[in-house]
Amino acid sequence: MSTQEPRGGYRENEPRRNAQGRTRNRGQAGPRKYSQAAPGQRKRQADPARLVAFKVLREVSGSDAYANLVLPKLIREYQLDRRDAGFATELAYGALRGQGFYDAILSTLVDRPLTELDPAILDALRLGAHQLLAMRVPKHAALDETVSLARAQIGAGPSGLINAVLRRVSAQEVEAWTKQLSDAASSESERLSIKHSHPDWIVRALRGALIAHGRDAAEIEALLQADNLAPLVNLVALPGLGELSGALELGAEPGTLVPDSATYKHGDVARVPGVKEGTVRVQDAGSQVMARTLANVQLPESGEDRYWLDLCAGPGGKAALLGAIAVERDARLTANEPTAHRARLVANSLDAVPHDYWMVTEEDGRTFGGEDYAGDYDRIMVDAPCSGLGALRRRPESRWRKAPRDIPELTALQGELLDAAFNAVRVGGVIGFVTCSPHQAETRLVVEDFLKRHEDAVLLDTAAAVSDVVYADAPAAGHALAEGSTVQLWPHIHGTDAMFMAILSKKA
Numbered sequence: 001m002s003t004q005e006p007r008g009g010y011r012e013n014e015p016r017r018n019a020q021g022r023t024r025n026r027g028q029a030g031p032r033k034y035s036q037a038a039p040g041q042r043k044r045q046a047d048p049a050r051l052v053a054f055k056v057l058r059e060v061s062g063s064d065a066y067a068n069l070v071l072p073k074l075i076r077e078y079q080l081d082r083r084d085a086g087f088a089t090e091l092a093y094g095a096l097r098g099q100g101f102y103d104a105i106l107s108t109l110v111d112r113p114l115t116e117l118d119p120a121i122l123d124a125l126r127l128g129a130h131q132l133l134a135m136r137v138p139k140h141a142a143l144d145e146t147v148s149l150a151r152a153q154i155g156a157g158p159s160g161l162i163n164a165v166l167r168r169v170s171a172q173e174v175e176a177w178t179k180q181l182s183d184a185a186s187s188e189s190e191r192l193s194i195k196h197s198h199p200d201w202i203v204r205a206l207r208g209a210l211i212a213h214g215r216d217a218a219e220i221e222a223l224l225q226a227d228n229l230a231p232l233v234n235l236v237a238l239p240g241l242g243e244l245s246g247a248l249e250l251g252a253e254p255g256t257l258v259p260d261s262a263t264y265k266h267g268d269v270a271r272v273p274g275v276k277e278g279t280v281r282v283q284d285a286g287s288q289v290m291a292r293t294l295a296n297v298q299l300p301e302s303g304e305d306r307y308w309l310d311l312c313a314g315p316g317g318k319a320a321l322l323g324a325i326a327v328e329r330d331a332r333l334t335a336n337e338p339t340a341h342r343a344r345l346v347a348n349s350l351d352a353v354p355h356d357y358w359m360v361t362e363e364d365g366r367t368f369g370g371e372d373y374a375g376d377y378d379r380i381m382v383d384a385p386c387s388g389l390g391a392l393r394r395r396p397e398s399r400w401r402k403a404p405r406d407i408p409e410l411t412a413l414q415g416e417l418l419d420a421a422f423n424a425v426r427v428g429g430v431i432g433f434v435t436c437s438p439h440q441a442e443t444r445l446v447v448e449d450f451l452k453r454h455e456d457a458v459l460l461d462t463a464a465a466v467s468d469v470v471y472a473d474a475p476a477a478g479h480a481l482a483e484g485s486t487v488q489l490w491p492h493i494h495g496t497d498a499m500f501m502a503i504l505s506k507k508a
């Protein structure tokens with residue numbers, strides 16, 4: 001796995017760790033707190049930042065938890081200061097993303113299949129390997145601290161094994177390990193899969209996706225690298241309701257893809273004016289592009305433009321943006337989400353938008369295919385459930401949880417939701433079909449099949465519609481299909497999640 005790019009901001013502050021890899025001069029107010037433990041005892045205690053990272057890995061591998069939910073709770077529980085929280089985040093996220101690479105190394109050093117190891121031991125080995133090969137932690141600190149952690153958390157016996165294996169990991173630099181494993185790979189996709197720590201099937205799917213959307217397959221390496229970098233925090237000011245001036249004063253930088261957006265790198269986003277009120281929101285720039293494009297695209301046939309539907313709205317990011325624009329245009333938004341707790345998130349998300357302009361419904365989206373809804377809406381967003389292969393950088397463990405067998409079920413549902421939306425849209429209205437996946441089965445094949453099923457459907461020039469809402473110098477994203485075009489954004493090109501969009505309409 002490449003270590004060219006920094007992953008997480010902690011390293012900038014790395015000199016503030018001492019030779020044991022512990023933080024010094026934490027900058028906390030008040031008198032310094034000294035450990036009450038004798039030196040012999042101290043060795044047995046785990047560094048709190050490493051302990052938090054270890055607990056995250058245990059929850060993820062033992063209880064199928066999501067790291068992005070577990071980590072903040074543990075950071076609070078262990079009262080980590082900002083630097084230790086950064087270290088724990090880099091360690092836990094890096095070890096989870098890099099799991100494929102580290103497991104490939106560990107497999108050459110352990111005399112049995114890794115699946116036969118105690119999962120806690122495997123997690124400790126992954127944490128140690130990540131510190132040794134991808135973080136600027138001194139070798140002896142990475143070894144000593146991981147062994148102390150293992151002794152305290154798992155036991156003295158396993159800590160011996162962990163010590164022995166990690167010493168052998170540390171015997172080579174990351175480049176040498178990458179070369180050794182690459183030389184042993186039996187195919188190019190396996191080589192990339194190990195080097196960039198992605199499952200082999202995902203490497204092949206992403207490579208196929210690049211080709212399907214008209215890009216050069218050679219970009220695959222840049223795409224995989226981009227998946228291993230933490231995304232920037234993107235902000236959006238809800239049109240007519242929020243302002244980015246407060247964020248910019250705090251150091252946010254204007255977004256380069258889409259107007260009224262910004263990127264923010266200065267810590268706790270809750271302190272940005274407007275965030276608590278919900279008028280300034282954290283939202284990937286790609287999602288902003290999708291919502292704005294649907295709201296902005298000219299309807300192929302004039303007529304009413306008042307009833308808008310977000311068919312799969314949870315948790316409500318795009319609904320909030322659509323709702324705010326609906327207020328400006330005197331339109332009404334129905335935000336639909338079948339899962340009750342996600343429907344509550346949609347309502348929370350829309351709370352900052354005047355309540356007369358939106359409502360939340362809790363239907364299976366496919367019910368909008370019924371007679372009752374025929375031709376009811378002028379604009380419909382179908383932001384369909386998908387594999388999420390376009391957002392792997394957001395959830396470090398997600399790539400290891402997905403499987404090729406998930407795809408057919410999702411594509412069937414995507415087609416059904418699109419059919420329901422097609423029933424619910426009026427003649428000359430528009431549907432934005434969006435996925436956060438570039439997989440060709442979830443993108444252009446769904447659209448091609450849909451067009452085959454509906455002779456009265458037409459694919460519009462989505463590339464032109466998107467170029468109307470992004471800055472003029474934004475990298476191209478369109479690809480011709482049928483009479484129109486589709487759009488695919490990419491992390492390595494646009495700095496967004498890999499979101500797909502096709503705008504469809506109903507002919508008379």
Ligand SMILES: C[S@@+](CC[C@H](N)C(=O)[O-])C[C@H]1O[C@@H](n2cnc3c(N)ncnc32)[C@H](O)[C@@H]1O
Nearest residue numbers: 312313314315316317318339364365383384385
């Ligand atoms: C990709 S997410 C939508 C993201 C959302 N538009 C946003 O910007 O925050 C897909 C959503 O579809 C919902 N969903 C799943 N099955 C559905 C169905 N049969 N009908 C409608 N929505 C469904 C999921 O619960 C999930 O909240």
